[in-house]
Amino acid sequence: MVAKLRDVAAKANVSVGTASMILNGKERGVRISAATCARVLKAAEELQYQPNPFARSLRTQKSNTIGVCAAYLYDQYTATILQYVNRAAHHKGYRLMLSFLEEQEDPVQTIREAFGTGYVDGVLIRESADKLDDQSILKLHKEGMKMVLVGREIVGSSIPTVLYDNFQGGYMAAEHLLKLGHERIAIAMENDPLGKKRSEGACAALDKRDDSEVLFVDICSPEEISSRGYQAGTDILHMQNRPTAIIAHDDVLAFGIISAVKAEGLRVPEDIAIVGFNDMANISAYYDPPLTSIRPPYAEMGGTAVDLLVDIMDGRLAQDAGTKILLNPSLIARKSSGVSCP
Amino acid sequence: MVAKLRDVAAKANVSVGTASMILNGKERGVRISAATCARVLKAAEELQYQPNPFARSLRTQKSNTIGVCAAYLYDQYTATILQYVNRAAHHKGYRLMLSFLEEQEDPVQTIREAFGTGYVDGVLIRESADKLDDQSILKLHKEGMKMVLVGREIVGSSIPTVLYDNFQGGYMAAEHLLKLGHERIAIAMENDPLGKKRSEGACAALDKRDDSEVLFVDICSPEEISSRGYQAGTDILHMQNRPTAIIAHDDVLAFGIISAVKAEGLRVPEDIAIVGFNDMANISAYYDPPLTSIRPPYAEMGGTAVDLLVDIMDGRLAQDAGTKILLNPSLIARKSSGVSCP
DNA sequence: CTCGTGTGCTGAAACGGTTCTCCAAGATGG
DNA sequence: CCATCTTGGAGAACCGTTTCAGCACACGAG
Numbered sequence: 140m141v142a143k144l145r146d147v148a149a150k151a152n153v154s155v156g157t158a159s160m161i162l163n164g165k166e167r168g169v170r171i172s173a174a175t176c177a178r179v180l181k182a183a184e185e186l187q188y189q190p191n192p193f194a195r196s197l198r199t200q201k202s203n204t205i206g207v208c209a210a211y212l213y214d215q216y217t218a219t220i221l222q223y224v225n226r227a228a229h230h231k232g233y234r235l236m237l238s239f240l241e242e243q244e245d246p247v248q249t250i251r252e253a254f255g256t257g258y259v260d261g262v263l264i265r266e267s268a269d270k271l272d273d274q275s276i277l278k279l280h281k282e283g284m285k286m287v288l289v290g291r292e293i294v295g296s297s298i299p300t301v302l303y304d305n306f307q308g309g310y311m312a313a314e315h316l317l318k319l320g321h322e323r324i325a326i327a328m329e330n331d332p333l334g335k336k337r338s339e340g341a342c343a344a345l346d347k348r349d350d351s352e353v354l355f356v357d358i359c360s361p362e363e364i365s366s367r368g369y370q371a372g373t374d375i376l377h378m379q380n381r382p383t384a385i386i387a388h389d390d391v392l393a394f395g396i397i398s399a400v401k402a403e404g405l406r407v408p409e410d411i412a413i414v415g416f417n418d419m420a421n422i423s424a425y426y427d428p429p430l431t432s433i434r435p436p437y438a439e440m441g442g443t444a445v446d447l448l449v450d451i452m453d454g455r456l457a458q459d460a461g462t463k464i465l466l467n468p469s470l471i472a473r474k475s476s477g478v479s480c481p
Numbered sequence: 482m483v484a485k486l487r488d489v490a491a492k493a494n495v496s497v498g499t500a501s502m503i504l505n506g507k508e509r510g511v512r513i514s515a516a517t518c519a520r521v522l523k524a525a526e527e528l529q530y531q532p533n534p535f536a537r538s539l540r541t542q543k544s545n546t547i548g549v550c551a552a553y554l555y556d557q558y559t560a561t562i563l564q565y566v567n568r569a570a571h572h573k574g575y576r577l578m579l580s581f582l583e584e585q586e587d588p589v590q591t592i593r594e595a596f597g598t599g600y601v602d603g604v605l606i607r608e609s610a611d612k613l614d615d616q617s618i619l620k621l622h623k624e625g626m627k628m629v630l631v632g633r634e635i636v637g638s639s640i641p642t643v644l645y646d647n648f649q650g651g652y653m654a655a656e657h658l659l660k661l662g663h664e665r666i667a668i669a670m671e672n673d674p675l676g677k678k679r680s681e682g683a684c685a686a687l688d689k690r691d692d693s694e695v696l697f698v699d700i701c702s703p704e705e706i707s708s709r710g711y712q713a714g715t716d717i718l719h720m721q722n723r724p725t726a727i728i729a730h731d732d733v734l735a736f737g738i739i740s741a742v743k744a745e746g747l748r749v750p751e752d753i754a755i756v757g758f759n760d761m762a763n764i765s766a767y768y769d770p771p772l773t774s775i776r777p778p779y780a781e782m783g784g785t786a787v788d789l790l791v792d793i794m795d796g797r798l799a800q801d802a803g804t805k806i807l808l809n810p811s812l813i814a815r816k817s818s819g820v821s822c823p
Numbered sequence: 824c825t826c827g828t829g830t831g832c833t834g835a836a837a838c839g840g841t842t843c844t845c846c847a848a849g850a851t852g853g
Numbered sequence: 854c855c856a857t858c859t860t861g862g863a864g865a866a867c868c869g870t871t872t873c874a875g876c877a878c879a880c881g882a883g
């Protein structure tokens with residue numbers, strides 16, 4: 140069996156309490172002789188002592204665990220952030236507990252069960268709106284659950300949030316295309332808050348130039364986005380004033396659009412330049428042509444979210460302080476917008 | 482504060498022990514009157530009682546948690562399986578604890594810390610070989626850690642394993658191309674066990690036909706696979722006997738190859754047919770052209786792995802029984818191999 | 824009426840730590 | 854040499870469950 144604190148104490152000839160103090164002495168005015176200290180440390184080492192996390196958590200009322208509630212892991216975006224969340228959490232001494240919401244479940248109840256009752260100290264929420272609505276989140280927050288929203292905003296709420304600036308992303312995309320000489324630019328966005336922000340940003344950049352023209356295409360449902368890309372592309376090409384460039388809601392949509400462009404016998408970027416969002420690892424850079432894309436600050440988002448949550452869990456920050464952290468994306472220029480690709 | 486068992490017991494006018502028996506009575510010859518039972522249940526309901534998992538785990542020496550050790554979540558393959566693992570685990574009453582290995586860490590030590598000391602009851606390992614070598618896994622297994630390998634095999638070991646049949650996948654891919662009339666087929670695989678299995682399967686199918694010819698291309702390092710696709714494609718096209726079809730190690734490699742084919746002014750599938758592996762969600766079906774791909778049995782792999790692990794954790798199956806479960810992939814035919822796409 | 828014999832429940836002992844109170848001795852000062 | 858500090862460490866309570874031995878009571882049989 141695995142060694143317990145009791146065994147360590149016995150081996151070092153001290154009491155259990157003393158051993159505990161030494162092994163995780165928070166410098167709380169400890170008064171332990173160097174010799175005893177060394178004995179205990181040595182004993183722990185030799186016995187390969189690992190504290191029992193349940194006993195510890197039971198006593199301290201702290202789990203050292205962060206819950207992560209995330210949907211659609213396969214969309215890469217979330218998965219990439221999670222990778223960095225793991226790193227940051229691990230670094231701060233926290234474990235990660237994972238839970239996706241399934242359809243047909245009561246989300247609030249599921250989260251309570253999975254993360255409630257002190258099983259986790261705080262929760263990172265990166266769950267899509269169709270599985271976890273704003274009301275449910277607000278309810279959990281009101282119940283006192285410590286949480287940080289990642290890449291999702293509930294406007295008007297005081298829930299701490301980490302996002303990246305989608306307006307800025309749209310702005311950068313448009314700016315990039317303007318610099319390359321485009322004047323008629325279409326914007327193909329999902330009809331959701333994200334898409335709205337992105338197109339607003341793009342419009343802002345375009346509005347500064349009176350010689351530019353904005354064409355707009357809405358894409359409806361998020362689920363259909365893959366297949367809708369082709370349709371959107373076709374629609375855009377048949378507009379009376381065919382644009383010379385397109386800003387797409389994300390890379391997957393861009394792929395669909397590119398297919399449509401090719402199907403019409405046109406070339407990317409010579410006839411139509413394209414910019415996407417998300418810069419999917421291992422994919423976007425190797426598409427045909429390599430796709431210019433707005434890359435979210437993945438690492439910063441993961442790291443910042445954990446930092447923020449830890450601050451809240453440790454009480455350095457009120458959970459209803461309404462902290463919102465806005466990070467900047469970057470533009471990765473590749474061939475699809477007319478930049479020669481290395 | 483949250484209600485404890487003590488509160489429930491007090492409210493129902495019974496002892497704590499009785500309340501406990503009623504609330505999770507395992508039918509161990511319980512002798513409780515219906516009236517008392519109802520009183521306790523009602524009290525628990527009213528107080529919204531949720532048992533404290535730490536106290537419970539401390540007492541029962543069982544965590545009801547499965548650890549997941551996975552790398553490269555952003556590769557979709559793992560992420561998709563994880564989705565199903567979550568579902569299955571949740572269904573069986575287990576929580577999921579997540580841990581990726583970082584570079585530069587001692588993997589054994591990290592896993593011990595993250596998952597050791599009863600923090601989890603068992604571990605699902607879907608970690609790549611470059612971060613967690615066979616020896617480390619064997620060591621942990623020998624130490625008694627209950628585990629199931631997912632999509633990875635350590636030949637000669639008795640570690641329970643869930644895989645899908647890559648040989649079969651290769652076979653299906655080749656069979657598919659043969660049926661479509663191809664005779665000269667190139668196989669572009671990573672130089673690893675997976676690639677070996679896939680190409681063996683493909684060769685087996687091709688060998689049955691004496692009019693077919695196999696051309697072979699090795700791809701070296703897994704990290705470079707994205708950029709190597711283009712290179713591999715170019716190499717293949719310049720072979721003296723240009724093949725009419727290519728089986729690629731995975732979809733990402735296939736994308737690279739397709740780019741190369743197009744760059745040479747050739748068409749997919751008219752001049753060269755292509756089949757990949759993994760069928761990436763939201764991507765492969767919308768590539769240009771839509772990619773024919775061998776799809777791993779994602780859902781079965783996740784579900785089976787959890788089932789197996791639970792069997793082991795519950796002692797119904799010895800952890801060194803050497804159970805290996807081999808699942809079958811399926812072929813998703815799309816345009817890249819010459820099939821008309823819906 | 825008494826003696827089993829169930830039945831229904833109580834009470835206490837774990838589980839393995841953390842943390843707080845307080846005591847024994849040695850050091851110090853007068 | 855005695856009173857007082859200071860230092861180093863022991864000991865116990867507690868965290869919230871589970872589980873098990875055993876007690877009180879009612880009831881049927883002899």
